[in-house]
Amino acid sequence: MCGFVFFINVIYLLITKKLNERLSIVWLAGSLIIFILSGNPELLDYLAHYIGIQYPPSLLFLLSTLVLLYLVLYLFIQISILNDKVKELTQHIALYHALEIEQDEIEKK
């Protein structure tokens, strides 16, 4: 149920263009994993047993923490890229504006 609501929510955000396609893939995949795991809890038991974890839900917590950590890191990378783009853009506008004014003054003369 939780996975289904999540999946619908992501689709809704995509349709209303509040989330871009590239970033939505992560969330769609996440909701799909929640969907699969909640429908087949024995899958988690099997995985936990295979890795050697005695209490299966702790595997779920471990995986969710790792995924969230990676997502935060990914967002920090995106912030850094955006910061750089904003800097370049701001510098470009300032330069372009000043050079345009200089050109106008030359033409007036």
Next chain:
Amino acid sequence: MGRFLVIIPAYNEEKNIGNVLEEILDLNLDLDILVVNDGSTDRTADLAKSYNVTVLSHISNLGYGAALQTGYKYAAIKKYPYIIQFDADGQHDPKSLENIYNTLVNHELDVVIGSRFLIGSTMYIGPLKRFVVIFFRMIIYLFTGEKITDPTSGLRGMNFKVFRYFSMRNHFPTDYPDADLLIQMLLNNYKVAEVPTNMRDRVFGKSVQHAGIKPFFYMVRIMLNIFIIVVRYKIRVWVKNNA
């Protein structure tokens, strides 16, 4: 076009910028002045425009390094042979400009730094600042074997080769281009020298970089930048040797 361009990054310096520009213009040197207004919320840009100087304005505040880099980009587009960066807070003495320019040209240097430690400067230097300076002197010596007396000096002259390199994307630290940048210059084999300059206490306001607990973060960030620069350099050397 003047013999060189003076780049003055300014952020909320309405009380100082007028005096700084007047002092430089009064010297009647053959130079051009560029004020990079870094998203100031006061009248810095308007005041600067009332003088015979070029004013570039960032629409938002990007930081000291980014403002300098905009100046480098402008100078590279206009093909100035030399630039000298100068602070807008009145700490730098305009009389040093000619000396820095002459040293750059006559000795065919790439970078000339105005150092307040080579002569008795009239500027008061607190114990914390003194500690930061000594610390970075040691770091620079450790990584490059060069002795730089004033690693935090913002008064620097450069030739076209150097500022064009730093005007490129990802070639310049946008927050604090101090000791880390000097190490990068020295590792790039640029010819760097220092000339004695007088520096004065700022007349109005407080420095943004050296107030409160900021010196601590300043040191940590510069150390991180130095680490990245040195690792990149080592990788470059390793690749070159093993190619």
